[in-house]
Amino acid sequence: MTLxxxxxxxxxxxxxxxxxxxxxxxxxxLPDVIKRSRITISAALEVVSLLDSLDMQDADRQKVLAxxxxxxxxxxxIVHGTDTMRETAEVLGPVVKDKTIVFTGAMIPYEIxxxxxxxxxxxxxxxxxxxxxxxxxxMNGTIFTWDNVTKNKTAGVFQHGAVSPASAExxxxxxxxxxxxxxxx
Amino acid sequence: MTLxxxxxxxxxxxxxxxxxxxxxxxxxxLPDVIKRSRITISAALEVVSLLDSLDMQDADRQKVLAxxxxxxxxxxxIVHGTDTMRETAEVLGPVVKDKTIVFTGAMIPYEIxxxxxxxxxxxxxxxxxxxxxxxxxxMNGTIFTWDNVTKNKTAGVFQHGAVSPASAExxxxxxxxxxxxxxxx
Amino acid sequence: MTLxxxxxxxxxxxxxxxxxxxxxxxxxxLPDVIKRSRITISAALEVVSLLDSLDMQDADRQKVLAxxxxxxxxxxxIVHGTDTMRETAEVLGPVVKDKTIVFTGAMIPYEIxxxxxxxxxxxxxxxxxxxxxxxxxxMNGTIFTWDNVTKNKTAGVFQHGAVSPASAExxxxxxxxxxxxxxxx
Amino acid sequence: MTLxxxxxxxxxxxxxxxxxxxxxxxxxxLPDVIKRSRITISAALEVVSLLDSLDMQDADRQKVLAxxxxxxxxxxxIVHGTDTMRETAEVLGPVVKDKTIVFTGAMIPYEIxxxxxxxxxxxxxxxxxxxxxxxxxxMNGTIFTWDNVTKNKTAGVFQHGAVSPASAExxxxxxxxxxxxxxxx
Numbered sequence: 001m002t003l004x005x006x007x008x009x010x011x012x013x014x015x016x017x018x019x020x021x022x023x024x025x026x027x028x029x030l031p032d033v034i035k036r037s038r039i040t041i042s043a044a045l046e047v048v049s050l051l052d053s054l055d056m057q058d059a060d061r062q063k064v065l066a067x068x069x070x071x072x073x074x075x076x077x078i079v080h081g082t083d084t085m086r087e088t089a090e091v092l093g094p095v096v097k098d099k100t101i102v103f104t105g106a107m108i109p110y111e112i113x114x115x116x117x118x119x120x121x122x123x124x125x126x127x128x129x130x131x132x133x134x135x136x137x138x139m140n141g142t143i144f145t146w147d148n149v150t151k152n153k154t155a156g157v158f159q160h161g162a163v164s165p166a167s168a169e170x171x172x173x174x175x176x177x178x179x180x181x182x183x184x185x
Numbered sequence: 186m187t188l189x190x191x192x193x194x195x196x197x198x199x200x201x202x203x204x205x206x207x208x209x210x211x212x213x214x215l216p217d218v219i220k221r222s223r224i225t226i227s228a229a230l231e232v233v234s235l236l237d238s239l240d241m242q243d244a245d246r247q248k249v250l251a252x253x254x255x256x257x258x259x260x261x262x263i264v265h266g267t268d269t270m271r272e273t274a275e276v277l278g279p280v281v282k283d284k285t286i287v288f289t290g291a292m293i294p295y296e297i298x299x300x301x302x303x304x305x306x307x308x309x310x311x312x313x314x315x316x317x318x319x320x321x322x323x324m325n326g327t328i329f330t331w332d333n334v335t336k337n338k339t340a341g342v343f344q345h346g347a348v349s350p351a352s353a354e355x356x357x358x359x360x361x362x363x364x365x366x367x368x369x370x
Numbered sequence: 371m372t373l374x375x376x377x378x379x380x381x382x383x384x385x386x387x388x389x390x391x392x393x394x395x396x397x398x399x400l401p402d403v404i405k406r407s408r409i410t411i412s413a414a415l416e417v418v419s420l421l422d423s424l425d426m427q428d429a430d431r432q433k434v435l436a437x438x439x440x441x442x443x444x445x446x447x448i449v450h451g452t453d454t455m456r457e458t459a460e461v462l463g464p465v466v467k468d469k470t471i472v473f474t475g476a477m478i479p480y481e482i483x484x485x486x487x488x489x490x491x492x493x494x495x496x497x498x499x500x501x502x503x504x505x506x507x508x509m510n511g512t513i514f515t516w517d518n519v520t521k522n523k524t525a526g527v528f529q530h531g532a533v534s535p536a537s538a539e540x541x542x543x544x545x546x547x548x549x550x551x552x553x554x555x
Numbered sequence: 556m557t558l559x560x561x562x563x564x565x566x567x568x569x570x571x572x573x574x575x576x577x578x579x580x581x582x583x584x585l586p587d588v589i590k591r592s593r594i595t596i597s598a599a600l601e602v603v604s605l606l607d608s609l610d611m612q613d614a615d616r617q618k619v620l621a622x623x624x625x626x627x628x629x630x631x632x633i634v635h636g637t638d639t640m641r642e643t644a645e646v647l648g649p650v651v652k653d654k655t656i657v658f659t660g661a662m663i664p665y666e667i668x669x670x671x672x673x674x675x676x677x678x679x680x681x682x683x684x685x686x687x688x689x690x691x692x693x694m695n696g697t698i699f700t701w702d703n704v705t706k707n708k709t710a711g712v713f714q715h716g717a718v719s720p721a722s723a724e725x726x727x728x729x730x731x732x733x734x735x736x737x738x739x740x
Contacts (some may be wrong), residue, residue: 037326038292040342111483112483118303124307126323141310180230406670409693410696410714461601465677
């Protein structure tokens with residue numbers, strides 16, 4: 001099994017600049033992330049861009065598509081900003097049929113306390129190896145197909161759906177763990 | 186999709202006791218892990234035990250089996266020590282056929298810098314939702330069936346195999362990321 | 371020895387809001403900071419404000435002065451934004467003569483990787499107990515009197531001086547450690 | 556002002572070995588600690604040893620003394636194990652009169668969550684610059700002279716005293732922060 005990790009930026013990879021107090025980009029954190037994860041399958045990292053997904057133009061999304069098409073690997077994880085993850089998935093979805101592509105990202109940057117980044121990256125690296133060819137989004141411990149996902153910005157989670165949840169329907173809040181009685185302790 | 190997380194201890198959940206300098210167990214870290222992962226599917230946590238897997242007896246492994254059999258969920262992640270993860274998987278493997286059970290753990294405790302714990306937990310939560318029913322081990326970004334996995338203690342990684350690698354064959358070392366030329370930056 | 375810790379905000383106490391991607395303020399981190407520091411002398415925490423020091427008005431600085439004057443403790447640490455730390459120190463310096471007041475802060479928020487916050491806080495808690503009464507700034511492992519300190523925003527460090535370093539004189543860069551031959555290893 | 560940092564090991568600098576699960580020593584963390592602290596005064600690092608202080612012999616303590624005597628700096632911070640910090644301080648105390656030497660360490664290793672290491676290091680770097688020549692211990696946000704300090708192993712804190720607290724007198728527990736009403740929020 002060989003995996004390709006494509007970095008495009010996003011909150012996941014943001015870096016705090018102490019001189020101006022701005023969260024922007026420096027080098028990707030993914031080399032460190034991959035190293036600490038102790039991944040023994042082949043995992044090639046390709047940094048396509050380091051952008052906030054709100055700043056992505058169609059040309060940027062086309063670069064992501066091109067990188068996927070050029071890849072020899074059949075399993076690809078794309079680290080991407082959450083705000084327009086869907087939009088890039090929509091560029092790939094109708095086109096890429098021969099590979100399993102899993103988009104993921106983070107609500108809290110990898111370098112900030114309590115980040116979901118490493119969990120999401122692990123989750124995506126897993127399901128990229130097991131899902132059938134197609135384009136997916138993996139966030140909040142949930143797998144979505146590219147055409148059935150939307151970001152609920154109010155709740156800060158991803159949900160099934162084709163459009164933004166404009167109605168007041170109750171969003172899925174991040175779950176707290178429900179401890180249940182076990183067989184011992 | 187509903188998930189059950191079963192905690193049994195292991196390096197993943199070890200806690201440094203500052204009064205005696207020993208790495209042992211206090212409360213499981215899994216409630217915090219689940220919360221920071223922002224999991225929106227139902228994820229019930231059950232603490233069956235908090236043991237170093239070198240200290241697990243057959244009765245402890247039977248408790249894990251019993252917890253799996255009693256679970257209503259079809260997808261289960263078991264956080265377990267790495268030293269005898271295989272042994273417990275061997276207790277479940279021949280018996281549990283109607284659920285997807287994924288063992289994972291960590292080489293470095295969750296509370297220590299550079300831990301692989303959160304990556305492994307995310308990976309396992311993902312593949313538990315996609316693998317067909319059966320018993321698996323997920324470590325090092327790799328999926329193993331319960332009957333084809335062994336821990337290479339010298340290299341600190343899991344490999345395919347039915348027995349410990351007593352020979353001097355070259356173990357799979359954790360990969361560093363191989364950066365490749367991308368389509369932009 | 372009793373200490374008072376006065377929180378006013380600043381980069382030290384900033385918190386990442388995952389819903390809008392902004393670094394702002396939630397609860398102060400200082401209760402956790404004090405707890406993990408295992409401080410056995412009496413250390414009373416007072417949250418006067420949680421402001422970016424660029425947003426501080428004269429009324430805000432007067433509140434800090436009032437808190438210092440009202441305090442029964444003779445040793446006070448003030449956690450403050452670095453951008454106008456000097457300005458608040460200038461309000462206290464000519465007036466407070468009977469207490470040792472030490473301003474500190476951080477260039478990187480406490481909750482972000484590689485933060486200087488905890489080092490600075492420890493440093494300030496130490497020198498607040500040993501310096502003679504007066505008003506000081508403690509940043510970059512250096513002690514400054516309130517009337518001889520300025521923030522070099524280009525280099526991101528504090529230096530001696532009465533005005534901002536408008537000239538091109540070489541700023542003091544944060545030192546890397548110089549390892550020297552020891553008597554053993 | 557120039558500072559010398561002398562590393563001798565201790566819990567502060569312990570490192571988790573993932574292959575055998577043991578907390579031992581690898582390279583000192585102090586280069587990283589000094590770098591993230593953004594120290595602008597000269598701070599020379601000397602690694603004299605990396606030992607658990609329970610394993611220190613008289614010869615090891617003599618090495619520490621020799622390093623202090625050879626140092627050109629007048630302010631020295633010694634990072635040392637807490638269990639026999641007093642014993643080494645007792646070797647230096649009667650002898651070193653022309654420098655300010657401050658011993659510190661940690662109850663929780665620097666690389667483990669909630670460590671007091673960085674706070675203690677900052678505290679010591681501060682008071683090393685302000686205390687009169689002599690030998691001191693700085694732990695728990697408290698300054699002790701070398702001849703009036705003892706480690707209360709039951710409570711995991713340092714206290715004034717010349718002998719271990721064999722009696723059942725109530726030890727000083729690490730304080731939680733007492734929040735008091737402030738002049739604003």
